[in-house]
Amino acid sequence: MTVAIDRATGKRHGDRAPRPGPGSRLKYAYQKHWYAYAMIIPVVVVLGVLVLYPLVYGLYLTLTDADSLNTARTIGVNHIDATYKFIGLDNYKDILFGPTSYDRFWSHFIWTIVWTGLCVALHYTVGLSLALLLNQKLRARTLYRLILILPWAVPTFVTVFGWRFMLADGGIINSALHSLHLPQPDWLESTFWQRFAAIMVNTWCGVPFMMVSLLGGLQSIDASLYEAAEMDGASPWQRFRYVTLPGLRSVSSTVVLLGVIWTFNQFAVIFLLFGNTAPDAQILVTWSYFLGFGQQPREFAQSAAYGILLLAILIVFTSFYRRWLNRNDQQLAI
Amino acid sequence: MSTTTPERTRRRGELSRAGTLGSHGILIVASLIALFPIAWLVFLSLGPDSDDYLHPAGIWKKMTFDNYSFVLQHTGFFDWLKSSLIVSLGTTVIGVTIAASTGYAVSRMRFPGYRKFMWVLLVTQMFPIAVLIVPMYQILADLQLIDSYLGLILVYCSTAVPYCAWLLKGYFDTIPFEIDEAGRVDGLNPFGTFLRLILPLAKPGLAVAAFYSFLTAFGEVAFASTFMLSDTKYTFAVGLQTFVSEHDAQRNLMAATAVLIAIPVAAFFYLVQKNLVTGLTAGGTKG
Numbered sequence: 159m160t161v162a163i164d165r166a167t168g169k170r171h172g173d174r175a176p177r178p179g180p181g182s183r184l185k186y187a188y189q190k191h192w193y194a195y196a197m198i199i200p201v202v203v204v205l206g207v208l209v210l211y212p213l214v215y216g217l218y219l220t221l222t223d224a225d226s227l228n229t230a231r232t233i234g235v236n237h238i239d240a241t242y243k244f245i246g247l248d249n250y251k252d253i254l255f256g257p258t259s260y261d262r263f264w265s266h267f268i269w270t271i272v273w274t275g276l277c278v279a280l281h282y283t284v285g286l287s288l289a290l291l292l293n294q295k296l297r298a299r300t301l302y303r304l305i306l307i308l309p310w311a312v313p314t315f316v317t318v319f320g321w322r323f324m325l326a327d328g329g330i331i332n333s334a335l336h337s338l339h340l341p342q343p344d345w346l347e348s349t350f351w352q353r354f355a356a357i358m359v360n361t362w363c364g365v366p367f368m369m370v371s372l373l374g375g376l377q378s379i380d381a382s383l384y385e386a387a388e389m390d391g392a393s394p395w396q397r398f399r400y401v402t403l404p405g406l407r408s409v410s411s412t413v414v415l416l417g418v419i420w421t422f423n424q425f426a427v428i429f430l431l432f433g434n435t436a437p438d439a440q441i442l443v444t445w446s447y448f449l450g451f452g453q454q455p456r457e458f459a460q461s462a463a464y465g466i467l468l469l470a471i472l473i474v475f476t477s478f479y480r481r482w483l484n485r486n487d488q489q490l491a492i
Numbered sequence: 493m494s495t496t497t498p499e500r501t502r503r504r505g506e507l508s509r510a511g512t513l514g515s516h517g518i519l520i521v522a523s524l525i526a527l528f529p530i531a532w533l534v535f536l537s538l539g540p541d542s543d544d545y546l547h548p549a550g551i552w553k554k555m556t557f558d559n560y561s562f563v564l565q566h567t568g569f570f571d572w573l574k575s576s577l578i579v580s581l582g583t584t585v586i587g588v589t590i591a592a593s594t595g596y597a598v599s600r601m602r603f604p605g606y607r608k609f610m611w612v613l614l615v616t617q618m619f620p621i622a623v624l625i626v627p628m629y630q631i632l633a634d635l636q637l638i639d640s641y642l643g644l645i646l647v648y649c650s651t652a653v654p655y656c657a658w659l660l661k662g663y664f665d666t667i668p669f670e671i672d673e674a675g676r677v678d679g680l681n682p683f684g685t686f687l688r689l690i691l692p693l694a695k696p697g698l699a700v701a702a703f704y705s706f707l708t709a710f711g712e713v714a715f716a717s718t719f720m721l722s723d724t725k726y727t728f729a730v731g732l733q734t735f736v737s738e739h740d741a742q743r744n745l746m747a748a749t750a751v752l753i754a755i756p757v758a759a760f761f762y763l764v765q766k767n768l769v770t771g772l773t774a775g776g777t778k779g
Contacts, residue, residue, distance in 0.1 A: 187604065193682040197597035198609065200590045201657055208650040209616055209624070216627035229630065288522055291515045304762065305523040311761035312530060313711040315729045316750045320533035323743065328546040330532060362525070370765075419618040426713045430733070446622035450629075451718050458626045465622035472618045 220249050220463040226456035242459070249463040262445075263464075270422065270441040273357065277424075278417045280361045282410075285368025290402075292369070293376045303373075310366035318430040321359045322346070325431075352432060352439035360427045364420070368413055375409035376402070411483055415476065422472060442468055530754065537747035545743055559748035569749065571724040572731035575641065579716075579727055580709040582645040587652030587705045588660075588698055595660025596686050600672060616654040621714045624650060629718060639721040647715050652705040659704060663697025664690065703764050710757070728753050 222242045230240040253263050288306060292299050309317060324331050325345040332342040343351040379402065387397045403410075428436075428444045434452050442464060450461025536544060539551035540558050563569050597603075598610060628647050629638070637643030667690060675685035691698075713729045720726055723734065732753070735746035 191601070191603040194597045194601040194603035194606075197593040197601075197682070197686070201594040201613075201653055204590055204649060204653045205612065205616060208646060208653075209619070212624050212627040212631060212650075215631065216623060219626060219630070231633070288519070291519055294511075294515060296512065296515055296519075299519075302519045302523055304765075306519075306526050307765060308526050308530060308758065311758040311765070312754045313707070313729075313757055315711055315713055315732060316533075316754045317529055319732065319746060319750055320529040323536055323545045323747070324529060324532060326545065330545075330548060333548075362529070366526075423618065423620045425621055426711070426729075429713060443620050443622050446620075447625065447714060450622075450626050458630070461622065462626040465620060465624070465626065468620040469618070469623045472620070473615060476614070476618065 216462045217466060219459050220466055221246055222459050223248075224459040224462075226454070226458065229458060249459050250467070253460065253463055253467070263442075265438070266440060266442050266445050269353070269438075270443075273353070273360075273441050274418055274421045276357055277360050277364065277421045278414060280357070281364040281368045281417055281421075282414060284361065284365045286372050286406075288365070288369045289372040289376055290398075292373055303370075307366040307370060309363055310370075314363055314426045315430055317363065318359060318427055321355075321362075322431060325355055346432065346435070349436070349438040352436045356428050356431060356439055359431060360421065360424060363427065364417065368417065371409055371413045372406060375406045379405035411479075415479060418475065418479075419472060422468075533747050533754075534751050537744065537751045539744055542742050542744050545747075559744045560752065563745055563748045563752065567745065567749070568723055568726065568731055568734075569752070572726050572728050575720070575725050576710055576727040576729075578641050579644050579648065580706045582641065583648040583652045583709040584702045584706045586645065586649050587656045588702050590649075591653050591656035591660055591701070592691070592694075592698065593686060594657045596664050596690060598657070599661045599664035600669070601682075613654045613657055616651070617658070619651070625714060625718060628715070632719065638719055639725060641725070644715065644719055644727075647719065648705075648709045648712065652709065655708065656701045656705055659701040660694070660697055663694055663700065666697075667693055700764060703760075707757070707761070 221244055223245050224240075224242040228240065228242040231238055253259060292303055292306075296302075323329055326332075327344065327346075331345070335342045343354070345351045345355045383401050383405070384397060387401050392400065422441075423443050424441070425443050425447065428439065428441060429447070432439055434448065440448060446461050446464035446468065449457045449464065535548065535551065537559055538555045538557070539545070539548070540554060540556050544551055598606065598613075624647070628650075632638050632643045632647070635643075637646070671689055671693070672685050675689045680688065710727075711729060712727075716727045716730050717733070720730055723731070726734070728749075732746060732749055735742045735749070
């Protein structure tokens with residue numbers, strides 16, 4: 159019996175069977191690969207039922223005018239049938255080009271891009287700096303490492319409440335600023351400071367993951383490369399530029415992609431920090447949640463349409479990112 | 493890095509005095525920033541009044557554990573604990589069980605459709621909650637699964653399963669292929685190899701995947717807030733919000749609850765943290 163264990167060769171398409179005739183080729187492929195298909199079948203089924211079906215259903219909803227007033231629902235013992243109707247691409251047209259499109263979609267879109275860019279940049283630079291510091295021969299570096307991953311260890315929904323106490327009007331941060339005779343921003347009220355606070359809190363939450371991943375990457379760089387660079391008289395900056403950064407490439411490209419996806423979809427930080435009080439600090443994800451579940455009537459179709467748009471943005475981004483990585487001959491670790 | 497300029501007498505990797513001081517300085521500041529919000533939460537949880545967070549200095553004089561005993565005795569704490577555990581453990585068990593064989597298959601076998609399948613797994617990782625929440629809500633409502641543990645578990649499985657498959661692939665990649673070959677030579681088929689040789693070796697990886705999906709389900713906010721309606725079925729993420737209503741914010745109780753949740757989770761986290769990242773970036777750090 160043929161057994162389908164190949165070494166990962168790094169080649170694009172694995173190995174191809176030799177080519178006798180189409181019939182026996184099919185038979186050969188079946189014999190060779192049925193194990194693989196049998197083993198992935200559970201996940202395929204789960205993804206089909208739990209992801210694909212809701213996705214298709216959601217896609218259909220975006221083409222209707224469904225809201226909480228016209229969908230099927232049960233009030234007491236009475237069952238009311240759905241009365242929403244098919245309206246084609248009107249939702250998308252309305253979101254992207256309608257009269258309120260700037261207030262509702264584009265302003266949130268711009269803020270989401272800024273939010274994602276700034277957060278990931280901060281996560282990466284702070285995480286890399288800390289990783290570089292921790293990668294030195296230092297006393298107590300294990301202790302530092304343990305303390306520095308604390309923000310990651312505590313569930314986000316807990317820490318965000320901690321931050322809310324600190325950022326509140328008479329909270330510790332403003333008291334501290336007051337005693338230093340500095341202005342005290344109204345963190346949880348004005349749009350600019352809300353955004354500032356959100357980025358700050360999210361950075362605090364996200365740095366540990368970057369730091370630990372990049373530290374793992376740093377430790378896997380061959381020490382002899384640094385020795386060779388030092389022999390050749392490379393300055394610390396040159397060693398960083400020509401040994402460290404290239405050595406980190408594949409880890410970096412992976413964590414940056416994950417960081418972008420996670421930050422773009424970051425729900426808990428903004429939702430729990432502001433609730434419904436900050437329409438202008440909402441990113442697209444929380445805004446879409448607000449449309450679907452934070453108001454009456456609930457606009458299911460609009461909310462779902464936002465969801466599809468968000469997914470489309472991420473898929474386009476990821477495709478370009480992967481193409482760009484391939485062009486630069488880098489690999490994604492995942 | 494300018495502080496680490498090498499001097500002639502030092503060996504490679506050792507720092508100058510200034511470099512050491514500078515590094516310690518930055519790390520200490522960073523540690524304080526990392527520690528402070530949590531420490532502050534713990535401190536506030538000891539103040540008995542709900543607006544003590546505005547006058548923290550007063551807490552020193554009247555420090556008490558009253559908040560904790562109140563939370564444990566008079567709030568839904570244990571209901572929330574039960575819900576959180578049921579939902580998170582359910583998700584974990586289903587996620588890891590289903591994902592394990594897939595992780596193995598994508599780690600070892602290159603079958604036609606492999607790249608597309610990996611791409612699908614990646615794409616499901618980036619589903620914004622907004623994509624699934626409305627249709628899921630409708631479907632669960634049709635199935636009468638709103639406000640049920642099973643409903644929430646199913647919803648979480650939509651992210652946990654592909655997630656676990658990724659994590660486990662990373663871990664299986666680190667197990668030498670020679671073991672599979674040895675199994676093959678001894679006449680095992682791939683299922684046998686997987687069950688008898690690889691799974692036992694992959695226990696640490698399975699533990700990490702389990703832990704990761706547990707934490708993800710435990711900390712999830714959006715679906716839990718939307719799908720759980722009765723307050724005895726709230727998970728912690730939802731229950732914690734009930735302390736703050738428009739009229740009345742019981743911040744002292746909230747702080748105490750937050751600490752009660754955070755401490756066991758963080759302790760658990762520290763036990764496995766060394767292995768945590770390898771799952772996600774194993775392939776990357778190897779290269």
